[in-house]
Amino acid sequence: MTLRAAAFALAAFGLTIIGSDTAVAEFEIQESGVEKGEVELEYRGAVHWGFPRGEEAEEGEEGGTFEEEEEGEFLRQSHDFEIQYGITERWMISTSVGTDEPLEDNYGVSGVEVELQYEIVEREGNGLGLAFTGGYGFATRGGEADEIEFGPIVELASGKFLLTLNPLFGAQVGEHRETDGLGFEYGWRAQYNFAKKWAFGAEMFGEIEDLSNAGSFDDQQHSIGPTLFYMPGGDDDDNGDDDERKVGGPHEMEVSLNVGVQFGLTDFTSDTALKFQGSLGF
Known part of the structure; x- marks a missing residue:
């Protein structure tokens, strides 16, 4: 009953945000673990407030070019819906549908992504977990x-502390690409389990669209903030990792929820964002 209630709350939250007039965008931290035969459904969303450069342009800053350059860079809201499946003990495949509402456009589907992940080093309790991921995103807007x-997924665990790193490289492809070189996107999470089912931590996200023309720090997207985690199936001795998770047999249903706030560190980032994520694994 607890799991059903959590799943219902997750769905209700997503529908509430989609039907609201507030603003949102997704933040993701990928984990290194892979479990054969496990299916995981995940929702990610975030609501954004404060768009400094857009406000300056609306107030009549000279030069229409400035406003055109900034158009579409900010999101009022976005929602990602993902499904993952463990093909083998090491390989996992996932597909996600991204939806968003840019500052100067209507809400709609923004892209579809297919991704493969290979677990190189399995983390069992404390120690290192390492995986490599690669994906292709299909744009759906003209x-x-x-x-x-593509890039590595790194986990470092010690007692009740878990550090997860997602340094990823990317590139635009196709006739509509605007950059010729690689871009860089990162996310990291420092998490401390203070109770069996609860944890708190800090998360930071950032993006450099083109490494060959990165510009100044203030021209990039960077944000940081606190996050609260609720894990009904969590264990405060091993950061929620089950030592028997790869033993054959039916998979237990697991729910994980987290909510946090991100604060923009640059003019190219929204002032604040409320983020919410939830997953259901079985």
Whole structure:
């Protein structure tokens, strides 16, 4: 009953945001673990407030070019819906549908991504977990480029502390690409399990669209903030990792929820964002 209630709350939250007039965008931290035969459904969303450069342009800053350059860079809201499946003990495949509402456009589907992940080092309790991921994103809006993305997923655990790193490289492909070189996107999470089912932590996200023309720090997207985690199936001795998770047999249903706030560190980032994520694995 607890799991059903959590799943219902997750769905209700997503529908509430989609039907609201507030603003949102997704933030993702990928984990290194892979479990054969496991299916995981995940929702990611975030609501954004404060768009400094857009406000300056609306107030009549000279030069229409400035406003055109910034158009579409900010999101009022976005929602990602993903499904993952463990093909083998090491390989996992996932597909996701991204939806969003840019500052100067209507809400709609922004892209579809297919991704493969290979677990190189399995983390069992404390220690290192390492995986490699690669994916292809299909743009669904006219005039936007497809994208490829790849990079490592690193986990470092010690007692009740878990550090997860997602340094990823990407590139635009196709006739609509606007950059010729690689881009860089990162996310990291420092998490401390203070109770059996609860944890708190800090998360930071950032993006450099083109490494060959990165510009100044203030021209990039960077944000940081606190996050609260609720894990009904969590264990405060091993950061929620089950030592028997790869033993054959039916998979237990697991729910994981987290909510956090991100604060923009640059003019190219929204002032604040409320983020919410939830997953259901079985």
